[in-house]
Amino acid sequence: MKTSLPAGKMPKCWSQRLWWVSVPLALVLAYFVLSQFEMSYWVFLISLGAFVSAGYMGGYWLGTIIDQKYRTEAGLRRQERRTGRVLLRWLRRVARRKRDRLESVVLRRLEEGIQRLADGLANPATSREELFAERRRMEEFAEEHLRHFRKSVVREYIESIGFAVLIALFLRAFFIEAFQIPSGSMIPSLRVGDHIFVNKLAYGVRLPLLPMKLFGKRIGAVAWNWSLPERGDVIVFITPENEEEDYIKRVVAVAGDTVAIQDNQLIVNGKPVAQIDRGDFEYNELDQNGRFVGVVETRRYDEDFDGRVHPVLRKSCESDRDCLRIDAACNREKKLCEQGHYTFQAELNRLDQHLWGPWTVPEGHVFCMGDNRDNSRDSRFWGPVPLEFVKGRAEFIWWSYREERVQWDRMFTRIQ
Secondary structure (H helix, E strand, C coil), X not given: CECCCCHHHCCCCHHHHCHHHHHHHHHHXXXXXXXXXXXXXXXXXXXXXXXXXXHHHHHHHHHHHHHHHHCEHXXXXXXXXXXXXXXXHHHHHHHHHCHHHCCHHHHHHHHHHHHHHHHHXXXXXXXXXXXXXXHHHHHHHHHHHXXXXXXXXXXXXXXXXXXXXXXXXXXXXXXXXXXXXXXXXXXXXCCCCEEEEEECCCCEEEECCCCEEECCEEXXXXXXXXXCCCXXXXXXXXXXXXXXXXXXXXXXXXXXXXXXXXXXXXXXXXXXXXXXXXXXXXXXXXXXXXXXXXXXXXXXXXXXXXXXXXXXXXXCXXXXXXXXXXXXXXXXXXXEEEEXXXXXXXXXCCHHHHCEEEEECCCCEEEEXXXXXXXXXXXXXXXXXXXXXXXXXXXXXXXXXXXXXXXXXXXXXXXX
């Protein structure tokens, strides 16, 4: 049955809640509409803001109509009870925490009002009009005598924002974190301008959450792992050579594996990793700011790690000029990279990458390489990655923007 009571006496319900549905719907609509056009970053943001605003206002407007015209008496009674319970909790909290600051007469009236409101809410037979009258009486009493105990609007906003920030930091620390791809070392799987989400619980929990040093010495992290990175996983980790930077690479070997590169072909445990030649490949090289640098010509292969197929880029070795042999004397290099309990050659030039190894991955480490094999600084330079440095596994691309346009075809795609 429809209610005939004045709209001003009706507790708001749908007008306060419907935007939870209308705003996500507006975002979905924005995705399908805006993806049909090429636009700059700022035009996209303005358009997206317009869709979100329209969704919010539309939800509020529709909810107001529902509240005023199409709410049943039973629904209004339930909403009135919810509103009354919120007020009752606040009044009880004031009476419990601030009773020593209240005058005896005010405290007595407060306790009597709390009892009346509680009895009305506890009695299923109490009508909505009676609940509304008692709630309004206590709201007027609170406005007259308890106003200074109410939180100001500014304080409520600050607390809400602070709580949201704490939740975001907690999620970022333990569950999921957003990263931006700054270089082309993972092309074609990941490109400059891709924004990804990383699952930080994929392998376990790691403490401390950030690299920490005490008296100049690094404090080792403690990790509780329920699984370990596997060959083919794309992971984000702290680099062994610079603990202030995060890198994203693909795991190509795990503890105990022997890794080598011969004629620019990846070899794990003495066997070449299966690859299918997909032909010539070109891509635009971009700097960290997304500006065009030049066109790179290379070759694309589909690499297969035990049934997990992903694309890689590398040049084939068609002549001795393409694949120069590394001298056995690593000491000829000007720099050696000390990585704790192992020593690794620090600087290899581009041609050296075509012939490397074999090398055995130590316990508690993984060996990582970029999918863009000829343009990636990875474990071939600074050695394997300790498991305690692994932050998580890359899951999917949630946003992609490069060369002054939104890359719609890459958004919400899972990382292979």
